[in-house]
Amino acid sequence: xxxxxxxxxxxxxxxxxxxxxxxxxxxxxxxxxxxxxxxxxxxxxxxxxxxxxxxxxxxxxxxxxxxxxxxxxxxxxxxxxxxxxxxxxxxxxxxxxxxxxxxxxxxxxxxxxxxxxxxxxxxxxxxxxxxxxxxxxxxxxxxxxxxxxxxxxxxxxxxxxxxxxxxxxxxxxxxxxxxxxxxxxxxxxxxxxxxxxxxxxxxxxxxxxxxxxxxxxxxxxxxxxxxxxxxxxxxxxxxxxxxxxxxxxxxxxxxxxxxxxxxxxxxxxxxxxxxxxxxxxxxxxxxxxxxxxxxxxxxxx
Amino acid sequence: xxxxxxxxxxxxxxxxxxxxxxxxxxxxxxxxxxxxxxxxxxxxxxxxxxxxxxxxxxxxxxxxxxxxxxxxxxxxxxxxxxxxxxxxxxxxxxxxxxxxxxxxxx
Numbered sequence: 001x002x003x004x005x006x007x008x009x010x011x012x013x014x015x016x017x018x019x020x021x022x023x024x025x026x027x028x029x030x031x032x033x034x035x036x037x038x039x040x041x042x043x044x045x046x047x048x049x050x051x052x053x054x055x056x057x058x059x060x061x062x063x064x065x066x067x068x069x070x071x072x073x074x075x076x077x078x079x080x081x082x083x084x085x086x087x088x089x090x091x092x093x094x095x096x097x098x099x100x101x102x103x104x105x106x107x108x109x110x111x112x113x114x115x116x117x118x119x120x121x122x123x124x125x126x127x128x129x130x131x132x133x134x135x136x137x138x139x140x141x142x143x144x145x146x147x148x149x150x151x152x153x154x155x156x157x158x159x160x161x162x163x164x165x166x167x168x169x170x171x172x173x174x175x176x177x178x179x180x181x182x183x184x185x186x187x188x189x190x191x192x193x194x195x196x197x198x199x200x201x202x203x204x205x206x207x208x209x210x211x212x213x214x215x216x217x218x219x220x221x222x223x224x225x226x227x228x229x230x231x232x233x234x235x236x237x238x239x240x241x242x243x244x245x246x247x248x249x250x251x252x253x254x255x256x257x258x259x260x261x262x263x264x265x266x267x268x269x270x271x272x273x274x275x276x277x278x279x280x281x282x283x284x285x286x287x288x289x290x291x292x293x294x295x296x297x298x299x300x301x
Numbered sequence: 302x303x304x305x306x307x308x309x310x311x312x313x314x315x316x317x318x319x320x321x322x323x324x325x326x327x328x329x330x331x332x333x334x335x336x337x338x339x340x341x342x343x344x345x346x347x348x349x350x351x352x353x354x355x356x357x358x359x360x361x362x363x364x365x366x367x368x369x370x371x372x373x374x375x376x377x378x379x380x381x382x383x384x385x386x387x388x389x390x391x392x393x394x395x396x397x398x399x400x401x402x403x404x405x406x407x
Binding site for chain 1: 406
């Protein structure tokens with residue numbers, strides 16, 4: 001999870017590193033810890049450490065972690081020569097390692113040699129059939145080839161065994177959303193909320209899915225989850241505030257005439273609107289007029 | 302931290318002094334051949350003072366408190382990690398030009 005203060009720290013370090021101000025290793029460690037995808041920067045700065053034998057020897061055993069990080073970043077940037085060299089160095093150090101074997105498989109994937117990659121992963125799975133990461137690689141390979149239904153099938157099989165893997169649940173939810181299968185996606189997000197109830201972004205995604213599904217009942221539940229997001233973020237999530245406004249208006253349109261509990265919902269709506277206004281005034285003063293116009297339009301329609 | 306530490310030392314000294322005065326009081330009672338019912342008033346005051354000072358030191362010396370609120374700056378989650386186990390490589394970044402000069406020298 002990326003916390004607010006960690007994000008600030010990451011941006012500060014990134015700025016510093018980009019301007020040649022040192023702290024490269026700290027930056028790379030933070031990228032690894034927060035699991036953010038900054039492949040181009042990791043490749044550029046990680047290589048600068050690896051090519052400097054003095055800096056590299058200072059890292060001690062961490063050197064190999066950096067080789068792995070740079071290899072993955074290079075594959076992601078399609079710098080296959082660099083990736084190959086990194087993997088070679090790792091292979092020399094750890095000849096029988098499955099982790100290095102996985103990197104080789106990923107390199108094959110990046111080259112588009114799907115059959116070879118499949119073979120490599122299968123032989124790795126023969127060694128250790130319970131390797132979660134390789135199962136995940138196989139699933140993402142199906143996704144990369146555009147075979148989404150196979151990816152869904154693989155994920156479902158995987159989740160039957162490893163039900164506690166929330167990354168996989170999130171991936172499945174995102175695939176379902178991309179296919180507009182919102183009911184299935186909602187189920188995945190429910191699962192995610194159960195396993196990580198303090199992460200506001202799962203509540204938010206669930207509310208988004210329910211809002212998209214529509215209908216009075218779903219809209220009411222969506223509003224509750226938007227409210228939960230606001231509760232968990234201290235009102236600093238703009239999307240949730242907009243969600244409350246949109247839900248209230250959609251509900252008002254659906255229940256026109258029989259307006260029960262109208263008073264309470266309009267109170268919540270106006271509170272969300274004022275919070276939005278405050279936030280805009282603080283962070284983007286020139287867009288306040290845009291916001292008031294939008295909110296006014298929503299009320300009219 | 303320094304002030305807290307000094308206060309803690311002071312508190313422990315006061316507690317030690319309270320112990321010493323209680324022992325002294327009891328031996329005094331033994332000479333008078335009276336029953337011990339409760340420590341004298343000034344020892345009780347000393348004990349309470351020592352307790353307060355030691356509490357202060359225990360809260361101040363070990364370090365800063367961390368927030369437990371989910372919406373505080375340290376705990377507020379602003380983004381989820383990229384799902385790196387499921388990353389795929391045939392994305393649009395493939396079409397962008399990359400720096401060809403990058404090479405691993407070793």
